[in-house]
Amino acid sequence: MASASESRHGMWSSGWLFILAAAGSAVGLGNIWKFPYIAGENGGGAFVLVYLGCVALVGIPILAGEVLLGRAGRASPINAMRKHVIAASGSPLWVLIGWSGALAGFLILSYYAVIAGWALYYGVKLGEGALVGASIEVANQTFNDFLADPWQLILWQTVFLGGTVWIVARGVIKGLETAIRWFMPLLFLLLVVLLAYAFNSGGFMAGAEFLLSPNWEAMSVDGLLVAMGQAFFTLSLGMGAMMAYGAYVPANASIGNTVITVALLDTVVAIAAGLAIFPIVFANGLEPGQGPGLMFVTIPFAFGQMPFGAVFGVVFFVLVTFAAITSAISLTEPALAYLVEQYNADRSRVAISLGVFCWLLGLGTVFSFNIWSDVHVVAGLSVFEFIDYLTQNVMLPLGGLLIALFVGYVLPKQLAREQLGIDGGIVARLWPLLIGFVAPVGVAVVFVYTIYQSL
Ligand code: PHE
Numbered sequence: 001m002a003s004a005s006e007s008r009h010g011m012w013s014s015g016w017l018f019i020l021a022a023a024g025s026a027v028g029l030g031n032i033w034k035f036p037y038i039a040g041e042n043g044g045g046a047f048v049l050v051y052l053g054c055v056a057l058v059g060i061p062i063l064a065g066e067v068l069l070g071r072a073g074r075a076s077p078i079n080a081m082r083k084h085v086i087a088a089s090g091s092p093l094w095v096l097i098g099w100s101g102a103l104a105g106f107l108i109l110s111y112y113a114v115i116a117g118w119a120l121y122y123g124v125k126l127g128e129g130a131l132v133g134a135s136i137e138v139a140n141q142t143f144n145d146f147l148a149d150p151w152q153l154i155l156w157q158t159v160f161l162g163g164t165v166w167i168v169a170r171g172v173i174k175g176l177e178t179a180i181r182w183f184m185p186l187l188f189l190l191l192v193v194l195l196a197y198a199f200n201s202g203g204f205m206a207g208a209e210f211l212l213s214p215n216w217e218a219m220s221v222d223g224l225l226v227a228m229g230q231a232f233f234t235l236s237l238g239m240g241a242m243m244a245y246g247a248y249v250p251a252n253a254s255i256g257n258t259v260i261t262v263a264l265l266d267t268v269v270a271i272a273a274g275l276a277i278f279p280i281v282f283a284n285g286l287e288p289g290q291g292p293g294l295m296f297v298t299i300p301f302a303f304g305q306m307p308f309g310a311v312f313g314v315v316f317f318v319l320v321t322f323a324a325i326t327s328a329i330s331l332t333e334p335a336l337a338y339l340v341e342q343y344n345a346d347r348s349r350v351a352i353s354l355g356v357f358c359w360l361l362g363l364g365t366v367f368s369f370n371i372w373s374d375v376h377v378v379a380g381l382s383v384f385e386f387i388d389y390l391t392q393n394v395m396l397p398l399g400g401l402l403i404a405l406f407v408g409y410v411l412p413k414q415l416a417r418e419q420l421g422i423d424g425g426i427v428a429r430l431w432p433l434l435i436g437f438v439a440p441v442g443v444a445v446v447f448v449y450t451i452y453q454s455l
Pocket residue numbers: 025026027028029030031108232233234235236237239241327328330331
């Protein structure tokens with residue numbers, strides 16, 4: 001058995017590596033693909049402001065809560081919650097946080113791998129010189145033809161999931177940490193290059209204005225729920241990924257500094273991705289609210305117009321894939337670590353089995369875009385839209401709400417203070433207010449409001 005100061009799965013080599021790992025989990029398709037398109041659908045600036053409020057007031061406290069639960073438990077989220085519940089003599093029902101998280105990670109990965117596969121496909125396609133000098137209609141048509149072919153989608157989904165399983169199977173240090181060390185710095189570099197291109201595209205001001213100046217009329221109540229859901233999704237909250245990663249954090253790392261750095265990095269990448277994409281949208285008279293296809297039509301089109309576009313295009317989509325992989329590995333960790341602990345199982349076998357189940361479930365998403373495009377699970381939602389809605393707007397916020405309540409009211413206050421390294425001063429006084437009141441009330445209000453609206 002590992003001692004309480006170490007996890008049996010391994011430990012991050014340093015506090016800095018944990019920041020990179022957590023940022024790797026946070027920065028992913030949520031920032032580069034989802035954020036721009038949902039900001040586009042919800043009218044831009046006002047949505048961004050609401051989203052920033054959710055990150056600051058709700059996201060950061062819950063992120064700190066998850067990491068401290070993980071580090072104090074030194075086990076998978078399910079087993080960490082078991083330990084905390086026993087130590088605090090709380091209800092065993094709190095362990096449901098761990099179970100729902102492991103399930104949510106699995107559900108998210110099922111579609112995440114499909115979308116990440118699209119990025120892989122585009123990397124290859126642009127490398128072949130496709131779309132060089134093509135019109136926007138051709139870029140649109142290319143995307144639609146691709147979605148219509150389930151075999152293509154399955155091929156790329158399989159490649160992405162295979163890569164994820166391969167990394168995850170190699171373990172925390174050899175697999176996760178190595179991938180993170182390489183992929184994260186490269187990703188930041190590329191975003192800067194893309195921003196520079198957007199800046200010169202002629203539409204930068206229109207794009208920046210759309211994203212940064214609030215137009216409250218375009219913001220709906222639904223947008224509020226989407227903003228809250230996005231804050232959870234983009235920070236990888238509410239499903240135990242950060243709790244699982246927290247279990248591998250060295251005892252001397254500062255949780256407070258880490259979570260603020262991670263939230264900042266994540267936000268900067270999301271805004272940068274928006275600032276790279278919307279200028280291109282406006283410079284070419286495209287529609288900002290076009291939905292999930294936004295990144296896969298505008299970016300390839302833009303690269304088709306620029307010198308050496310094929311090269312940059314390949315690099316961009318390869319890096320989107322890297323960003324997605326560093327998130328995907330964290331989606332598997334709660335379930336994986338639990339199965340390894342519970343059955344003393346071999347990590348690679350568990351990784352492969354989880355990968356196979358995820359692949360099967362992912363077929364539901366694949367078919368949502370072609371042969372099942374008329375199949376609606378509930379309320380007109382396709383399989384993909386249903387899983388996306390259920391996880392992002394229901395499971396993650398609910399998980400986060402329970403985590404906040406648990407840390408705020410069940411976990412011994414002294415334990416939280418020790419983990420956060422706060423003994424007195426303003427942070428020590430603010431912390432109980434944030435985790436016990438502002439964060440849970442924020443999530444709860446958004447929920448009740450949405451339910452009230454839909455009655
Ligand atoms: N945060 C990741 C992204 O933005 C997605 C994710 C969600 C990863 C939940 C882990 C857990 O793409």
